[in-house]
Amino acid sequence: MNNFLQVLVVGIGDGAVYAMLGLGLVVIYRSTGLLNFAQGELAMFSTFITWTIWEVGVPLPLAVLGGMVGGFLVGALLHQVAVRPLGDPHLRPLATVIVTIGLFLAVNGAAQLIWGTLDKDFPKLFGEGQITLGGVAIAWQKIGAVLVLALMVLGFWFLFQRTKIGLAMRAVASNSESSALVGVPVPRLLMLGWGLAAAVGTVAGVFTAPGLGLGSNLMQLTLIFGFAAITLGGFDSPLGAVVGGMVVGIMTSVLPQYLPIFSKMRLAPAFLLILLVLLFRPQGLFGRKQVERV
Amino acid sequence: MSTSAHDRTARERWVRGGIWLAVAVVLLVLPTQFPEFRVEQFCSWMALAVAACGLNVLTGYNGQISVGHGALYGVGAYTTAILITKAGWPMLAAAVAAAVVCFVVGVVIGLPALRIKGLYLALVTLAVATLFPLVIEQFPGLTGGSNGLAITSPRLYRGVVRDKPIVFEPAFGLAGDQWKYYLFLAATVVCFLLARNLVHSRMGRSLVAIRDNETAAEVSGVPVATVKILTFGISSALAGVGGAIFALNNARVNPSSFTIVVSIYLLVAVVTGGAASIVGPAIGAVLFGVFTDVVSPSLPARYQPATPVILGVLLIVLMLTAPGGIVGIAQSLRTRATARRLRSSSEGTTGPATAA
Numbered sequence: 001m002n003n004f005l006q007v008l009v010v011g012i013g014d015g016a017v018y019a020m021l022g023l024g025l026v027v028i029y030r031s032t033g034l035l036n037f038a039q040g041e042l043a044m045f046s047t048f049i050t051w052t053i054w055e056v057g058v059p060l061p062l063a064v065l066g067g068m069v070g071g072f073l074v075g076a077l078l079h080q081v082a083v084r085p086l087g088d089p090h091l092r093p094l095a096t097v098i099v100t101i102g103l104f105l106a107v108n109g110a111a112q113l114i115w116g117t118l119d120k121d122f123p124k125l126f127g128e129g130q131i132t133l134g135g136v137a138i139a140w141q142k143i144g145a146v147l148v149l150a151l152m153v154l155g156f157w158f159l160f161q162r163t164k165i166g167l168a169m170r171a172v173a174s175n176s177e178s179s180a181l182v183g184v185p186v187p188r189l190l191m192l193g194w195g196l197a198a199a200v201g202t203v204a205g206v207f208t209a210p211g212l213g214l215g216s217n218l219m220q221l222t223l224i225f226g227f228a229a230i231t232l233g234g235f236d237s238p239l240g241a242v243v244g245g246m247v248v249g250i251m252t253s254v255l256p257q258y259l260p261i262f263s264k265m266r267l268a269p270a271f272l273l274i275l276l277v278l279l280f281r282p283q284g285l286f287g288r289k290q291v292e293r294v
Numbered sequence: 295m296s297t298s299a300h301d302r303t304a305r306e307r308w309v310r311g312g313i314w315l316a317v318a319v320v321l322l323v324l325p326t327q328f329p330e331f332r333v334e335q336f337c338s339w340m341a342l343a344v345a346a347c348g349l350n351v352l353t354g355y356n357g358q359i360s361v362g363h364g365a366l367y368g369v370g371a372y373t374t375a376i377l378i379t380k381a382g383w384p385m386l387a388a389a390v391a392a393a394v395v396c397f398v399v400g401v402v403i404g405l406p407a408l409r410i411k412g413l414y415l416a417l418v419t420l421a422v423a424t425l426f427p428l429v430i431e432q433f434p435g436l437t438g439g440s441n442g443l444a445i446t447s448p449r450l451y452r453g454v455v456r457d458k459p460i461v462f463e464p465a466f467g468l469a470g471d472q473w474k475y476y477l478f479l480a481a482t483v484v485c486f487l488l489a490r491n492l493v494h495s496r497m498g499r500s501l502v503a504i505r506d507n508e509t510a511a512e513v514s515g516v517p518v519a520t521v522k523i524l525t526f527g528i529s530s531a532l533a534g535v536g537g538a539i540f541a542l543n544n545a546r547v548n549p550s551s552f553t554i555v556v557s558i559y560l561l562v563a564v565v566t567g568g569a570a571s572i573v574g575p576a577i578g579a580v581l582f583g584v585f586t587d588v589v590s591p592s593l594p595a596r597y598q599p600a601t602p603v604i605l606g607v608l609l610i611v612l613m614l615t616a617p618g619g620i621v622g623i624a625q626s627l628r629t630r631a632t633a634r635r636l637r638s639s640s641e642g643t644t645g646p647a648t649a650a
Contacts, residue, residue: 035413037361037420082610093412097359098565098613101558106606112599216599220554224421231417265428271421278410278418 005136007253013142014225015249016149020204021219021226022233022241023152024197029235030173031193034089034096038103040223042078042198044216045107046071047205048115051122051214060125064206068199075198076191078103083194084187111216119213125206145207149242152200156238169193173236221267225252228270231277234287243285248273325475333471334543339583340482341539345370346563346575347489348532353561354569355493356525357505358407362419363560365426366530368552370396370537372430372437375445375547378460380436382447385460389481389538393531400530404523423557427549442548445541459545478539485532490572492528501525502570533560562605566612568621577620 021043028036050067054060082099089096126144130137160166171179172189180186201219208222228248233240248270256263283289325333349363370392377388403422407415431440438444446457462474492498500521503511512518541547559582567578582605590601616623 035417037416082614085614089413093416094353094357094359094569095613095617097361097413097416098561099610101361101561102606102609102613104606105558105562105602105609109599109602109604109606113597113603116596117599220424224424227417227421261432265425265432267421267425267428271425274421275406275410275418278414279406282410282414 002135007257008250009136009138009142011250011253012246013145014253015246016145017204017207018222018225018229018248019149019242019245020152020200021222022229022245023156023238024200025226025230026236026238026241027193027197031169031190032089037100038107039197039201040219041104041107042071042075043201043205044218045074045111046198046202047209047214047218048111050202050206051120060123064125064203068202071198071202072195076195079191079194108216119215122209122214124210148203153242224267225270228273231274232284234284236288237286240284240286321479325472330471333475335583335587337475337478337543338540339579340478341536341543342563342582343576343579344482344485344539345533345536346560346579347486348529348536349560350564350569350575351489351492352525352529354564355505356501356522358522359412359416360419361416361557361561362422363533364552364554364557365423366396366399366533367537367556368426369399370534371541371547374538374541375443376436379443379446385542389535392534392538396534397527397531400527401523404526407526408519408522423554427553430549440549442546445545481535481539485535486572486576497521562609565609566619568619571621574619574621
């Protein structure tokens with residue numbers, strides 16, 4: 001039982017990180033209807049920015065804020081130069097996939113050009129310590145991840161429900177043409193969405209880097225877990241991203257305990273989840289059902 | 295006027311024939327002009343070109359987006375390697391078996407792809423591509439695990455039969471690498487001709503009809519499900535042949551050769567060359583090969599990651615400005631030249647009737 005609780009705790013901590021990346025993916029999907037395959041690479045890039053700021057002697061929490069600002073700017077810039085000229089992603093799915101794949105390659109290569117190809121050690125935001133509750137060790141880093149995720153969800157809720165910008169972003173997500181007609185600056189809000197998604201991704205990167213080492217391939221597995229999270233939760237549902245992230249985190253942590261085949265293939269259950277959900281319930285748990293008109 | 299129009303098409307036919315002849319001569323002469331390591335690189339470009347040709351049938355012509363063809367390329371390579379090394383099959387039989395195995399795998403992937411479309415199919419195939427090397431590492435007994443598998447066959451060596459890495463023996467007065475090159479070239483040409491005939495056939499027109507409007511195709515009597523599944527199978531079989539060429543060329547397979555990056559590079563080859571054109575993927579594969587094998591190694595090690603940056607930017611710029619790739623650019627240049635010629639000839643005579 002203790003063993004189960006232990007892997008459960010680890011799973012919840014991992015799940016919080018997947019949920020963070022998933023939140024970024026959802027923000028972009030809601031506003032532009034696009035699955036951003038470059039999201040993980042953007043997160044990796046801004047984690048490197050964080051590392052650079054930290055290395056010159058800035059305390060880590062401040063460096064993370066700096067990295068988020070950096071990520072925001074990079075995300076917004078890439079949207080303006082590469083994504084915005086594309087138009088509606090569902091009308092040109094191939095072009096959209098190709099452009100995000102192009103961003104994937106370019107951002108990955110750029111990180112290697114700037115920071116080299118050797119992995120960097122990355123410190124834990126909440127230190128190495130842990131507490132023991134009833135025989136189960138819980139690392140502060142895991143508790144921190146859940147707290148940060150909760151803060152993020154609160155922040156998103158406040159932004160979307162309580163501010164004018166958030167209202168406009170929701171309007172764009174629900175019908176961008178009508179919003180443009182009533183004077184909502186649609187392109188600027190889409191840019192804001194990309195910036196926000198990249199900023200949120202930074203935090204996911206900061207939590208992933210200490211375990212794996214910070215290199216240009218940092219987020220490639222996490223990205224699939226993030227996609228699994230939002231597939232399960234529903235591509236357009238922030239709540240779904242959080243619930244989905246937790247389910248995926250717990251599943252990939254608990255399953256290998258009972259089915260050893262998955263111990264080195266933690267990705268396999270996530271893949272099966274993506275496949276099955278898309279086949280049998282494409283809108284996920286909390287997503288809006290898409291109606292196809294002919 | 296009809297005679298001059300006829301002359302023009304005749305001239306165009308001559309130009310086309312000339313270009314193809316020149317390409318054929320270059321392809322045939324190439325291995326005699328370069329050292330062995332270059333010839334082997336040319337062989338690996340052919341492997342990529344064949345796989346890209348397969349991806350193009352699926353993505354360019356049929357509109358089903360796969361970001362996972364690197365995995366099918368890998369299945370082809372590993373099938374070849376395992377059949378030769380563990381089961382003692384001859385190379386050609388192993389390569390054919392790779393195509394068959396990949397066809398079956400493709401059909402199996404094609405079934406869920408009937409329901410999962412567009413961006414979501416891209417997501418699933420991306421996950422397949424990421425998962426593939428991990429699965430390979432799970433079965434070290436068969437695949438050699440993360441160390442990879444040297445492709446060996448039992449041969450008489452100093453009076454004893456031993457497992458030695460496969461080599462292409464010199465034949466017909468050609469060095470081993472040249473013989474290998476011509477064999478692969480023949481296989482590549484056959485694959486491209488097959489793809490060309492396929493897209494010009496009744497089934498090929500069905501492919502395009504489904505891509506452009508699935509509902510309209512269905513209503514017009516195209517068996518949409520069958521055609522889509524078959525396309526996935528054929529596309530995968532071509533990717534498998536590409537993988538077989540890759541495996542035979544290197545005499546070794548590694549899980550690290552079939553990461554998500556390979557799937558991306560296949561898309562790069564298709565898109566830069568020109569999706570939905572037969573020669574496009576070949577041009578794209580050569581361009582990609584020149585980049586990675588000639589340009590990139592000439593850069594100082596520090597700046598070698600510039601290659602993916604350039605390729606990524608190139609992809610985005612092409613998509614935004616010329617979605618038809620290099621072939622598309624060439625076609626639009628030719629159209630413009632023809633229009634100019636028509637205009638200048640019509641100025642000399644009277645009225646617009648000459649435009650015909």
